[in-house]
Amino acid sequence: MSFKLIGKHEKDKRANRDGYVEAMLELMAEDEKVVHVDCDLMNCINTGKLLKAYPERTFNAGIAEANAVGVASGLAASGLTAFVHSFGIFASRRVFDQAFLSVGYSELPVHILGSDPGVTAAFNGATHMPFEDCALYLTVPNFVVIDTADIAQTKSLTKKLAACPKPSYQRLIRKGFVTVYEDGSEFEIGKGYVLREGKDVTLIASGIMVDEALKAQEALEAKGISAKVIDMPTWKPLDEELILAAAEETGAIVTCENHQINCGLGAQISYLLAQKRPTPQEFIGIQNRFGQVGPQDFLMKEYNLLAEDIVKAAEKVIARK
Amino acid sequence: MDKAQKMHDLRVFAAEIRLETLKIIGSRGFGHVGGSMSMADTMAVLYGDVMNVDPKNPRWEDRDWFVLSKGHGGPVMYATLGLKGYYPIEATYQLNQPGTDFPSHTDRNKTIGVDMTTGSLGQGMSEAVGAALGNRVQGRTNRVYVAVGDGESDEGQVWEGAEFAAHYKLDNLTCFVDDNGMQLDGPVAQVMSHGKGLGAKFDAFGWHVIDVKDCNDVEQIYDAVQEAIATKGAPTAIILHTVKGKGATFAESTGAHSSQPSKEQWDEAIAAAEAALEAVKNEK
Ligand SMILES: Cc1ncc(C[n+]2csc(CCOP(=O)(O)OP(=O)(O)O)c2C)c(N)n1
Numbered sequence: 001m002s003f004k005l006i007g008k009h010e011k012d013k014r015a016n017r018d019g020y021v022e023a024m025l026e027l028m029a030e031d032e033k034v035v036h037v038d039c040d041l042m043n044c045i046n047t048g049k050l051l052k053a054y055p056e057r058t059f060n061a062g063i064a065e066a067n068a069v070g071v072a073s074g075l076a077a078s079g080l081t082a083f084v085h086s087f088g089i090f091a092s093r094r095v096f097d098q099a100f101l102s103v104g105y106s107e108l109p110v111h112i113l114g115s116d117p118g119v120t121a122a123f124n125g126a127t128h129m130p131f132e133d134c135a136l137y138l139t140v141p142n143f144v145v146i147d148t149a150d151i152a153q154t155k156s157l158t159k160k161l162a163a164c165p166k167p168s169y170q171r172l173i174r175k176g177f178v179t180v181y182e183d184g185s186e187f188e189i190g191k192g193y194v195l196r197e198g199k200d201v202t203l204i205a206s207g208i209m210v211d212e213a214l215k216a217q218e219a220l221e222a223k224g225i226s227a228k229v230i231d232m233p234t235w236k237p238l239d240e241e242l243i244l245a246a247a248e249e250t251g252a253i254v255t256c257e258n259h260q261i262n263c264g265l266g267a268q269i270s271y272l273l274a275q276k277r278p279t280p281q282e283f284i285g286i287q288n289r290f291g292q293v294g295p296q297d298f299l300m301k302e303y304n305l306l307a308e309d310i311v312k313a314a315e316k317v318i319a320r321k
Numbered sequence: 322m323d324k325a326q327k328m329h330d331l332r333v334f335a336a337e338i339r340l341e342t343l344k345i346i347g348s349r350g351f352g353h354v355g356g357s358m359s360m361a362d363t364m365a366v367l368y369g370d371v372m373n374v375d376p377k378n379p380r381w382e383d384r385d386w387f388v389l390s391k392g393h394g395g396p397v398m399y400a401t402l403g404l405k406g407y408y409p410i411e412a413t414y415q416l417n418q419p420g421t422d423f424p425s426h427t428d429r430n431k432t433i434g435v436d437m438t439t440g441s442l443g444q445g446m447s448e449a450v451g452a453a454l455g456n457r458v459q460g461r462t463n464r465v466y467v468a469v470g471d472g473e474s475d476e477g478q479v480w481e482g483a484e485f486a487a488h489y490k491l492d493n494l495t496c497f498v499d500d501n502g503m504q505l506d507g508p509v510a511q512v513m514s515h516g517k518g519l520g521a522k523f524d525a526f527g528w529h530v531i532d533v534k535d536c537n538d539v540e541q542i543y544d545a546v547q548e549a550i551a552t553k554g555a556p557t558a559i560i561l562h563t564v565k566g567k568g569a570t571f572a573e574s575t576g577a578h579s580s581q582p583s584k585e586q587w588d589e590a591i592a593a594a595e596a597a598l599e600a601v602k603n604e605k
Contacts, residue, residue: 040472040505040512043578048506060506062475062513063442094441123351123417125424127392127440293417293424302419 003152003185005195007214012150012179017045019154020113020172024083027162028054033079034162037072039065039086045115045174047085069095072110073102081109081162087121088114088171092133103167104140111161112137117147117171117207118258119299121291129291135263137169138236144168144189145236147206147257147265152181153233160189171207176296178211180231192239194246198228201314202246205256206232206265209284209305213256216310227314235265240272247279252317254282256310261285280320282313324540327370329605331539334404335365336598339568341400341410343587343594345423348414351581352425354572357397359501359536359563360389360468364401366542367466371550376406379434385463386452388437390445390479391470391499392426399423399432407434443476445469446496450482453494453556464550468497472504475513480526486556487527494556495549496523501565503576523558536561568594 027034028050035057042048042060051058061068065086072082085091091114092099103110114133116122121129137143144166148154154172161168180195187193192204196217205213210231217227228250230242247253253273255266266283273279286303300306322330338361346352368374372385389398396416403410415421422431426440437452439445449467456463469479486494498519506512515522520530529552531545542561549557566572570590571582582590 038506040475042506044505060512063472063504064475064477064513067477089441123349123425125417125426125440126428127426127438293421294419298419 003187003193004182006179006182007195009178009211009215012177014151015046015175016151016154016173016177017115019151020158021046021049023155023158024050025053027159028057031081031162034081035059035075035083037061037068037075037082037084039063039068039090041086041115045085045172065090065095066098069098069110069112070102073098073106073108076108076110077106083111083113085113085115087128088117088130088133089128092130092136092169096136100140104142107142109165109167111168111170113170113172115172115174117173118286119296119303119305120173120176120208120258122176122296122299123293125293126291131260131286131291132263133171134169134235134259138263138268142166143236144234146170146189146234148172148233149207149210149231150177150180152183152185153187156185156187157189157233160187164189173208177208180210187233190234190237190239192230192232192242194228194230194242196227196229198226199250200226201252201254201318202228202230202250203254203256203310203314204230204232204243204246204265204269206235207258209256209258212305212307212310215307216314219307219311220314225314225318232265235268238268238272243269243272244277247273247277251321252280254284254310254313254317256284258305259285261287280317282317284310284313328540328543331365331369331543332601333598334369335362335539336594336601337404338364338397338400340591340594340598341404341413342397343569343591345396345399345413345416347587347591349416349418352396352416352579353393354569354580355503355565355576355578356391356470356499356501357394358567358569358572359499359565360394360397361568362537362539363468363497363542363561364397366539366546368401368405370543371546372466373463376434379407383461383463386436386449386465388439388445388449388452388465388467389427390439390449390467391442391473392439392445395423395425395427398427398435402432402434442470442473443478446479446482449494450486450491453486453491454489457491457493464493464495466495466497468499470504471498471500471502471509471515471519472512474498474515474519483523483526483528490554491556492553495546496556496558498558498560499563500560501563501576503565503578505578520558520560527555529555529557530560531557532560534562536563537567568597
């Protein structure tokens with residue numbers, strides 16, 4: 001496995017969106033069929049760099065997201081590999097029917113990118129804070145759904161998606177994240193990654209929650225509790241084998257997501273476990289609430305997404321064993 | 322009151338709105354300066370004279386409505402409502418702070434005086450159309466005003482709302498188009514152009530269209546609104562040729578969508594807006 005964990009909980013000074021842009025610059029250089037469509041948000045994710053390098057293959061659809069996804073469907077049908085970007089709320093809720101029919105049902109490999117997932121939308125506030133974006137895409141039978149943690153993971157998985165024949169929805173953190181992995185780390189679609197071994201409980205996380213899970217593992221260790229930590233960037237298809245093995249090994253699961261709890265990563269995992277290996281599980285995530293405006297650290301606390309919340313959930317689930 | 326005096330008062334109000342808008346965004350240090358400042362003169366005309374509202378009774382049934390469909394302009398609305406007495410102006414300096422009632426995008430459940438929740442561009446247009454229809458169905462004679470951006474007008478929903486409003490002959494509805502020529506990624510002409518122009522589009526959709534050449538002149542906006550009120554049988558679109566960032570020293574020349582200037586730049590901009598207000602007060 002060719003990834004290297006840093007795990008020092010240090011904020012990355014770079015912008016995570018650069019992971020996407022770097023991947024795209026490489027992809028577009030290697031393959032003339034790779035194109036990018038944006039929705040008047042190039043300045044937000046730096047895809048102006050793509051426009052500069054490949055003006056004939058980078059398009060701005062303006063503030064018209066549903067049309068952009070429909071256009072991407074046509075681009076894909078014509079033989080191109082189309083990536084399309086907007087903020088996560090628009091890239092999911094606003095385009096859902098187009099994504100469902102023109103992309104999903106039509107079996108066209110369009111790769112939809114939603115930036116500012118969950119609380120990372122911070123100062124843009126409630127109207128811009130997607131807690132349900134992945135939930136929508138989880139309901140489309142053939143979509144791949146991905147929530148990446150940092151630059152290295154975003155870059156690697158973006159490159160893998162370009163070669164993926166299925167459509168996808170990928171969350172893209174713009175800023176406000178921690179460097180989890182060394183640059184150059186490689187990841188696969190559909191795989192989870194064991195970051196720390198443990199035997200009492202398994203913490204399964206993705207995106208910004210991976211670092212919180214790592215911090216929780218350290219706090220639990222100090223209390224004499226041994227926690228296994230898994231990063232699960234792909235929510236669909238799930239790495240069932242890894243989850244079932246962890247359930248077998250530790251007998252207790254805590255899922256951690258920057259998303260509504262009742263319809264995301266945790267729900268997918270409990271659906272799997274209920275059928276194949278019933279296991280006590282606790283859920284860290286947004287508890288049936290709307291978003292709101294504020295700094296990310298305030299929001300993490302407000303929605304109970306912090307390591308301390310994971311620690312409490314771990315203790316609770318262990319007691320339920 | 323004679324018209325000249327009224328126009329003077331509206332110019333003063335617009336300058337106050339500009340100053341407060343800067344102070345509000347400055348309290349947080351960053352935000353959507355550009356699209357807030359371009360709307361100041363229109364807000365002054367609406368809330369300074371034209372609109373029939375009661376700050377003490379913000380949800381009064383017969384009030385005139387205003388929907389800021391380009392909801393990222395929240396600060397200009399907060400400045401206007403604060404100056405109008407809906408709440409103490411100081412309250413607005415909590416923009417985007419934890420637990421605030423003044424979020425970056427206008428929210429009907431958070432801020433007193435905000436009629437509809439916006440922020441997802443395009444949605445405010447349909448909401449305003451529905452409010453205009455709903456008021457008419459209930460026999461009210463009040464009016465609904467909505468403001469959309471020229472970038473926002475890329476959205477199909479703006480035009481879906483426009484066709485509905487014309488079909489139902491909603492002459493109690495007026496749409497301001499903040500035609501400042503800029504959207505987020507740059508000039509509208511480069512990002513996504515509007516064919517024969519936004520006025521021509523609204524005209525083709527069956528609206529009465531008024532082109533206001535200089536939208537930093539409150540009198541031209543005022544006259545256009547009077548024409549809209551007098552227009553029967555069709556909704557009116559008022560195309561406002563504005564300047565994005567107008568009156569913000571660090572944003573006016575660039576037309577920036579959002580700004581995070583230095584402390585010195587904030588001080589300079591606020592001082593300039595204070596001076597501009599003094600100058601307008603002393604004019605005659
Ligand atoms: C549906 C939707 N897509 C994208 C955005 C992000 N966004 C906010 S403002 C903006 C540009 C708006 O340009 P314009 O309507 O011209 O506003 P103005 O220049 O007057 O500020 C964009 C793309 C949004 N708020 N809603």
